[in-house]
Amino acid sequence: MxxxxxxxxxxxPAAMVGTDRHAAALPSWPGAVGRLLEQATQxxxxxxDAATAVLRASAVLAACAQAGAQGAQxxxxxxxxxxxxxxxxxxxxxxxxxxxxxxxDGPPRLQHELCVVMARAGHxxxxxxxxxxxxxxxxAIALRPWLLPVLGTRGLWLAALRDEWHYAAGxxxxxxxxxxxxxxxxEQRQAFLARExxxxxxxARERLVQALPELGAKERAELLGTLxxxxxxxxAPWLDTLRADRSREVRQVALGLLLRLPGAAHPTRAxxxxxxxxxxxxxxxxxxxxxxxxxxxxxxxxxxxxxAARPQQESLGERAWWLYQMVRQVPLGWWAHHTGMTxxxxxxxxxxxxxxxxxxxxxxxxxxxxxHATAHATPHTDWCRALLNDWPAKGLxxxxxxxxxxxxxxxxxxxxxxxxxxxxxxxAPLLGQVLSAWPLHECLSEEFSQAVVHAxxxxxxxxxxxxxRDDYLLRSLLPDLCCALHPRAMAALATLPRSDDETPSVATxxxxxxxxxxxxxxxxxHFPT
Amino acid sequence: xxxxxxxxxxxxxxxSAKAARGLVAPAQWPLLxxxxxxxxxxxxxxxxxxxxxxxxxNGPAFRxxxxxRKFPCKHGLALxxxxxxxxxxxxxxEAPAWVSEWLASRSDKAQKKEETRAEKAATxxxxxxxxxxxxxxxxxxxxxxxxxxxxxxxxxxxGLGSLNPEVLKTWHTMAARLVxxxxxxxxxxxxxxxxxxxxxxxxPERSLHRLGLLQLACEALARREHLGADxxxxxxxxxxxxxDKAEVQDSGEKCTDQWTVLGLITDDRDxxxxxxxxxxxxxxxxxxxxxxxxxxxxxxxxxxxTPGAVVQGTMAYFAGAAGLRALALDTQVLNQAPQxxxxxxxxxxxxxxRRSARSPWVGLHPLVLCHAVVLxxxxxxxxVAAQQSLALDLGDADTWRLLAATGGQPVNLMGEWDGxxxxxxxxxxxxxxxPVWQRSAA
Numbered sequence: 026m027x028x029x030x031x032x033x034x035x036x037x038p039a040a041m042v043g044t045d046r047h048a049a050a051l052p053s054w055p056g057a058v059g060r061l062l063e064q065a066t067q068x069x070x071x072x073x074d075a076a077t078a079v080l081r082a083s084a085v086l087a088a089c090a091q092a093g094a095q096g097a098q099x100x101x102x103x104x105x106x107x108x109x110x111x112x113x114x115x116x117x118x119x120x121x122x123x124x125x126x127x128x129x130d131g132p133p134r135l136q137h138e139l140c141v142v143m144a145r146a147g148h149x150x151x152x153x154x155x156x157x158x159x160x161x162x163x164x165a166i167a168l169r170p171w172l173l174p175v176l177g178t179r180g181l182w183l184a185a186l187r188d189e190w191h192y193a194a195g196x197x198x199x200x201x202x203x204x205x206x207x208x209x210x211x212e213q214r215q216a217f218l219a220r221e222x223x224x225x226x227x228x229a230r231e232r233l234v235q236a237l238p239e240l241g242a243k244e245r246a247e248l249l250g251t252l253x254x255x256x257x258x259x260x261a262p263w264l265d266t267l268r269a270d271r272s273r274e275v276r277q278v279a280l281g282l283l284l285r286l287p288g289a290a291h292p293t294r295a296x297x298x299x300x301x302x303x304x305x306x307x308x309x310x311x312x313x314x315x316x317x318x319x320x321x322x323x324x325x326x327x328x329x330x331x332x333a334a335r336p337q338q339e340s341l342g343e344r345a346w347w348l349y350q351m352v353r354q355v356p357l358g359w360w361a362h363h364t365g366m367t368x369x370x371x372x373x374x375x376x377x378x379x380x381x382x383x384x385x386x387x388x389x390x391x392x393x394x395x396x397h398a399t400a401h402a403t404p405h406t407d408w409c410r411a412l413l414n415d416w417p418a419k420g421l422x423x424x425x426x427x428x429x430x431x432x433x434x435x436x437x438x439x440x441x442x443x444x445x446x447x448x449x450x451x452x453a454p455l456l457g458q459v460l461s462a463w464p465l466h467e468c469l470s471e472e473f474s475q476a477v478v479h480a481x482x483x484x485x486x487x488x489x490x491x492x493x494r495d496d497y498l499l500r501s502l503l504p505d506l507c508c509a510l511h512p513r514a515m516a517a518l519a520t521l522p523r524s525d526d527e528t529p530s531v532a533t534x535x536x537x538x539x540x541x542x543x544x545x546x547x548x549x550x551h552f553p554t
Numbered sequence: 555x556x557x558x559x560x561x562x563x564x565x566x567x568x569x570s571a572k573a574a575r576g577l578v579a580p581a582q583w584p585l586l587x588x589x590x591x592x593x594x595x596x597x598x599x600x601x602x603x604x605x606x607x608x609x610x611x612n613g614p615a616f617r618x619x620x621x622x623r624k625f626p627c628k629h630g631l632a633l634x635x636x637x638x639x640x641x642x643x644x645x646x647x648e649a650p651a652w653v654s655e656w657l658a659s660r661s662d663k664a665q666k667k668e669e670t671r672a673e674k675a676a677t678x679x680x681x682x683x684x685x686x687x688x689x690x691x692x693x694x695x696x697x698x699x700x701x702x703x704x705x706x707x708x709x710x711x712x713g714l715g716s717l718n719p720e721v722l723k724t725w726h727t728m729a730a731r732l733v734x735x736x737x738x739x740x741x742x743x744x745x746x747x748x749x750x751x752x753x754x755x756x757x758p759e760r761s762l763h764r765l766g767l768l769q770l771a772c773e774a775l776a777r778r779e780h781l782g783a784d785x786x787x788x789x790x791x792x793x794x795x796x797x798d799k800a801e802v803q804d805s806g807e808k809c810t811d812q813w814t815v816l817g818l819i820t821d822d823r824d825x826x827x828x829x830x831x832x833x834x835x836x837x838x839x840x841x842x843x844x845x846x847x848x849x850x851x852x853x854x855x856x857x858x859x860t861p862g863a864v865v866q867g868t869m870a871y872f873a874g875a876a877g878l879r880a881l882a883l884d885t886q887v888l889n890q891a892p893q894x895x896x897x898x899x900x901x902x903x904x905x906x907x908r909r910s911a912r913s914p915w916v917g918l919h920p921l922v923l924c925h926a927v928v929l930x931x932x933x934x935x936x937x938v939a940a941q942q943s944l945a946l947d948l949g950d951a952d953t954w955r956l957l958a959a960t961g962g963q964p965v966n967l968m969g970e971w972d973g974x975x976x977x978x979x980x981x982x983x984x985x986x987x988x989p990v991w992q993r994s995a996a
Contacts, residue, residue, distance in 0.1 A: 033759040040762055043713025076710035077703075083766025084773070090763070091973055092910040095903055096942030103927050103938060106962030119639035122558045126575045152961075153559075153991075156954035183958050186930050520581040536576040543579055 032090070036082055044075035051078055058089050107182035112149035112175075117551050121151050123544040128157045133168065134508035135541050136161055137465040139548065140171035146552040149177030159183065159190045169193070169212055171466055206232075211244055215251055222254040230260055242272035249278045256282060261289035268330055280330060280354065281394035287356045294329060295354035300363060302348070314364050316378050318344035319351070330354070345383040352387025353394075357405055360388075368411035376417060385420035392431065406432055413440060430462040437462065438473040445476055452484055453499040460505050474514035477506070485522065493522075493531055504537040512549045515542050556614075557988065560860035561634045563818070564614075565995050566624050566828070566849075570631065577632035580643055586636065587646025587653075593637050594646075594653045597629045607633045608653050610660060612886065613857045617656055625849070626858075671800055691736055695793050696775055698735030702728070702744070703772035706765060714751070714761060722748050739794025743768055770914060784912070787873035792915045797872050802881050806870035811836030813843065813882075814892045815863045816920065816968040817979025819993055826850055832859045833920045833968065833979070834869070834882075837893045842920050843869045843880040857885070861980045861992045864890040875912035878920070891986035894966060895922045899940040906971065921971040925964040928956055928981075937967055937976065947975040952994055956981060959991040 035052040054062050062085050066078040073081060115121060127135050128150075136158075143150060150158050155176065162172045173193055176184065184190035192210055205217045222229040230252065237245055249267070252260055260282070267279035268291065283291050306315045322333035331354075335346040360371055375384040392405055409432050416425050429437050441459050444450040456477065463469065469477070484499070485492055493500050507518055519542050521535050565571035577597060584604060585596035592611055596604035599620060606619040607629040616630035637644060649657070705728055709717075725748035732741035747764040750757060771792055774781065778789055790797065813834040820830045832845040847855050859865075867885035871877055897905075906919045926939035928946070935946045935953050946969075948956065959965075959981060969978040981991040 033762060036762060037758055040710060041713055041715035041758060043711055043716065045711045046713070074707065076707040077769075079710050079762075080706055080765060080769035081773075083762040084770040085766070087763040087766035088770060088911070088914040091914060092907040094906060094910070094971065094973065096899075096939075096944040099938045099941050099943040104929065104962060106927075118558065122575075122578070122635070122639055125558075126578075130572070130575075152958050153955060155958045156951065179958065179961050182961060183954070186957060187954070533576075536579070539579045539581060540576060 032086060036079060036086070039075070039079050040083075044079060048075070051082060058085065061085055061089075108178050110149060110178045112147060112177045114151050114177075115143070115148050115551065117547070120544075120547040120551050121154075123540070123547050124151065125154055125157075126540060127544050128154050128161060130537070131541060131544065132504045132508050132537065133161075133165055134465045134505055135544060136165075136168060137171050138468070138508060138545065140168070140175050141466050142548055142552050143175040144171070145554075148552075149175050150180065152179060155180045155183050159187075159193060162193060163189050166192075167465060170216070173212065211247060215247060218248060218251045219254050222251060226255040226257065227259065230263065234263060242274055245270070245272060246274040246278050249275060249282075252282055253285075256285055258286060258288060261286050265289065265291055276330060277394075284354070284356050284391055284394050287358065291329065292354065292356055295351065296356075296359050296363075298323075299351050299355050299359070302351070303363060314366070314374060316348070316380055316384070318348040318380055318383065320344070322347065341383055341386075345380055348380055349383040349387045352384055353390040355387075355391070357388060357391050357408055368408045369415065372411055372415065372417060375420075381417075382420040385417055389421055389423065392428070406436065410436075424458075424461075426458040426462040429458070434467070435470070438470055442473055442476055445480055452480055453496055453502065456502050456506060457498060460502060460509060463509055468511050469509050469514075471511040471513050474511035478510065478514050478517050481506075482517065493535070494528070500531065500534050503534055504541055507538045507541045508545065512545060512554075515545060518542060519546070556634055556638060556860060558635060558638050559992060560863075561631060561638060563860070563992060563995055564626060564634075564858045565631055566626070566820075568995065570624050570626075570628050571995065573628035574631035574635060577628055578635045578639060580636075580640055582632075583636060583643070585646065586633075586640075586644045587649065588637065588644040589647055589649060592649065592653055592657060593633060593644060594649065595633045595636065595644075597632065599629070605629050606652050608656060609633055610657060615660065615856055615858075625855075671803075674800070691795070692778070694735045695737045695795075696778070698732055698737050699740065699772045699775040699793075702732065702740060703769065703776075706769055706772070709765075714758060717751050722751060736795070737793040739792050740768070740771065742794065743771075767915060782875075784873065784875040788875050788913050788915060791872075791874060799881060802870050802872050803883065806872060806881070807877075808868050808870055809836060809839050809841055809843075809880075810868040811839045811841070811866075812888065812890070812893070813837070813865045813867060813869070814894060815859050815861050815865065816842075816895070816922070817861050817992070818859050819970070819977065819979055820995055823848075830855055831918070831970070833970075834865070835893075835895050836869075837864075840895075841869075842878060843871070843882075844878040844918075844920065845882055846879060857882075862892040862982070862989045864888045864892055876909050876916045878909070878916070892982070892988070894982055894985055895968075896924055896966075896985070897922055899923060899942060917972060919971045921969055921976060923967040923969070923976070926967050927962065927964050928960050928967075930957055937978070939964075944971075945975045947972075947977040949994075952978075955994075956991050965990065 032054070035054070039047045039049070039051070051066055053059055062082055065081045065085050066073065115124075124139060127139060139150075158172060158176070159180065162169050169192055176193060181194060184192075185194035192212065194210070205213045209217065218229055218233065221232065233248060233252070236248070240248070252264070264279045264283050264286075268276055268283075270276050270279065280291075283289050286292065287296075302319065303314060303316045305312050322331070326333055331347070331350050333347070335341070335343045339346055341349055357368075361367065364371065364374075366374060371388075372385075375381050375388075378384065388408070392408055409428050412428050413425055413432075429440065432440070441455065444455055445452075459469070459477075468474070493503075503521075507515060510518070519539065521539055562571045562574070565574065582598050583595045584598060585594075587594050590611075592608055594606070594608040597607050597620075598604050607627075608617050609615065609630055610617075614634070616626035618627045618629045620627055620629055622628070725744055729741040729744040729748070732738070732744060743764065747761060747768065750761050750764055754760065771789070774785065774789055775793070778786060781789070787797070813836050816833040816835050818830065818832040820828055823829050828849045830845075830847045830849070832847075834843045834845070835841070836843070845859075849855050864887070865882070865885045866888050868883045869880035870883055872879040872881075902921055902923070906921065909919065910916065923937055923939045923944065926937040929936045929938060929943075930953065935948055935957075936943045937946055938944075946953075956978065963983075965981045965983050967976070967978050968980045969976040971977075977993075979993045980989045982989045
């Protein structure tokens with residue numbers, strides 16, 4: 026270390042101003058260094074000029090400072106080191122090297138799988154990979170719930186040191202549950218509340234009632250969402266008060282939850298309001314259902330979260346806008362009950378009315394209001410199926426894959442399998458749909474995976490190099506697909522056909538795909554299910 | 555056996571390491587073989603013919619038929635990675651011709667080199683002519699250094715406070731004149747001093763430090779002939795007049811030992827020059843040695859070193875009072891656990907003080923910090939050991955990997971002390987164990 030600034034200080038005036046204008050004699054320094062300095066700067070016979078004296082003094086100080094180097098004195102306490110980890114690290118060199126690649130450059134789906142498998146096997150991530158894994162978690166919020174359990178004590182300790190990683194640093198793994206609620210991150214609090222909700226729904230609700238007023242809008246909305254677990258009529262009165270919350274997000278969550286409680290006051294009023302508009306008409310011998318949009322806003326609308334003013338960018342007309350809002354406040358079950366029509370019939374009927382878009386969009390909103398359907402709530406599979414079988418030509422802006430994602434896994438796969446085997450749907454767009462709908466932390470069933478591999482091999486057999494070069498979509502999906510396939514079905518893709526003249530982009534994609542499969546094979550070999 | 559980290563540390567840059575990882579796929583390697591001397595493989599690249607990649611394990615030294623100018627290329631690195639990860643796939647044992655011929659030519663070359671050297675030594679050089687040439691060069695250097703000293707005094711007479719960009723241009727002119735006078739080492743120091751003006755809050759102190767050492771150099775050069783041989787050798791290094799390696803090999807002080815690789819670092823100097831510094835410590839002698847190599851234009855280094863490896867060999871030390879820089883001769887990697895030094899910090903400083911006093915122009919010192927806690931506070935990372943705290947010079951990614959590896963527990967660190975900061979190169983936790991962390995390639 027350079028000598029402390031104070032050692033140099035006496036030299037600075039002369040050095041900065043210049044010895045031409047600063048004529049004062051050099052000061053003296055204490056001790057042995059001082060004596061040496063004196064000798065160097067003043068000793069006869071060659072007593073130097075003033076500038077050289079400053080330089081000689083600097084020479085002595087620099088050399089002595091270098092030789093006398095020490096660290097700065099440290100008297101402060103040292104922070105407590107990280108506690109021992111209860112989870113072991115994987116010790117397989119080959120697997121760890123592949124994991125290093127996967128965390129740095131691998132597809133997100135592979136990173137999810139690494140977390141899931143490590144957690145299942147009771148391991149944590151290797152120490153050297155903690156920083157890069159924490160960085161991935163910083164960028165990908167969806168990864169966090171899977172990443173947190175495999176960070177181990179060391180990972181949580183590390184995360185606490187860096188602002189960017191605070192999402193993971195709420196509390197230490199061993200801390201009591203209560204600490205997770207009081208000091209935890211948003212994710213940890215949510216997980217805590219959901220668990221309590223399973224054990225004691227009323228207590229969890231009471232905890233939330235107490236906590237809610239102090240929280241920001243975003244956190245209020247997120248925590249409120251956990252009420253979907255074990256939702257019951259007992260929650261209705263409090264939810265009803267939240268319809269008047271100052272945050273729009275919170276109001277929406279409350280309304281979404283109320284939709285699952287058809288007996289509650291608000292959905293009941295909404296259904297009555299709509300019943301007046303959806304009526305049966307007799308025309309000659311036929312009975313048919315007609316729908317009318319409201320003519321004018323009612324006085325009680327505002328209290329019931331109906332907005333009379335149409336937003337500027339809204340594509341619906343004013344009356345359609347009113348109708349749409351009413352539709353989205355009524356549970357889907359009401360329609361079958363009220364009209365006796367099935368979802369498929371209702372969709373066809375809606376297309377024949379003047380209010381198609383208002384109806385479809387209203388239904389869509391109800392369908393998506395609580396997508397994570399619990400055992401308690403009806404998942405509306407009949408509505409999803411009806412929509413998927415006959416996707417409305419107009420009125421909906423969603424991709425059908427979004428609706429498909431609401432169906433249980435097995436049913437989704439059946440839907441795709443039909444499309445795959447009837448050969449009507451082109452392979453790449455279908456796979457794109459599958460991958461965008463499939464949760465990142467799960468792999469496809471073995472049966473469906475085999476079918477996909479089979480179809481892919483068939484497609485590649487025609488001209489592997491050409492297909493991979495020209496079918497941009499298929500190629501870009503390949504790495505993700507290799508991570509989604511069932512472990513027992515992916516072996517067939519372990520060696521993808523390579524060619525001499527592949528472009529850098531093809532080469533990179535194929536590398537990623539092969540590498541992903543190699544990683545997964547090593548992973549499942551070391552941690553069999 | 556090389557670890558994955560140590561293999562990746564040989565990569566000339568991060569892109570090569572990444573590319574090499576991408577090639578670690580059995581399908582890419584139609585042929586893989588190994589024996590005690592070498593590993594080899596055929597790597598399916600973008601061409602019709604697979605590349606022939608081979609590594610001489612005594613080194614390791616790399617060779618590949620690919621056109622890449624990087625050295626070692628991604629194929630060579632990937633081959634070693636494959637060896638580390640998929641050892642059983644290396645089924646071939648009989649080296650094909652392209653491997654055995656290369657190995658033979660390598661030992662031939664080494665032998666030839668030895669012969670030429672012997673020949674050269676045998677050829678009578680005209681000692682008088684050499685002495686005359688050298689005397690002439692010293693004359694030029696001494697004259698330039700006297701001019702430098704007058705110039706330094708001029709700067710101080712005018713005052714550092716008055717330096718502006720216009721005046722600083724003359725500093726670069728001075729540096730260029732020193733290069734012309736065959737003293738590029740002094741020129742470099744003047745250039746660095748110019749860059750240090752107005753840089754950082756304490757620039758006046760730091761500038762005086764730099765100028766002070768230059769003054770010391772000038773005065774020493776003026777009375778060079780009255781100084782000891784060691785200091786004279788240091789002055790030669792200082793002015794940038796390289797010592798003849800063959801001479802070091804022949805007449806340098808020798809030390810044969812089992813050397814543990816304490817750490818290594820590669821630095822990109824200019825656009826095309828890469829510098830590598832390797833620090834070693836002898837098990838029996840307790841001596842440290844410093845190997846300095848340069849590589850141009852992405853061409854790598856002939857020999858790779860791995861932190862924690864133990865190498866049997868002889869160090870031929872360059873002349874000089876510091877006694878650090880050496881050439882490694884007849885090295886052979888041993889399959890042994892590292893023998894890490896266990897010096898107390900006080901002794902480390904003492905050693906450094908003696909070395910620095912003997913040879914004040916040495917800019918980098920090896921420093922071992924036992925039982926140190928790595929701390930991250932706000933913007934800075936420090937190591938605390940024996941009630942002293944040292945600022946660490948580390949990149950972001952390396953800092954977090956080091957913190958992850960230590961977990962706030964005491965570790966042993968080795969690094970380069972530059973007078974201000976410790977540039978950490980290696981960390982280990984227990985005697986005779988592989989490092990838990992090493993600095994990544996730049």
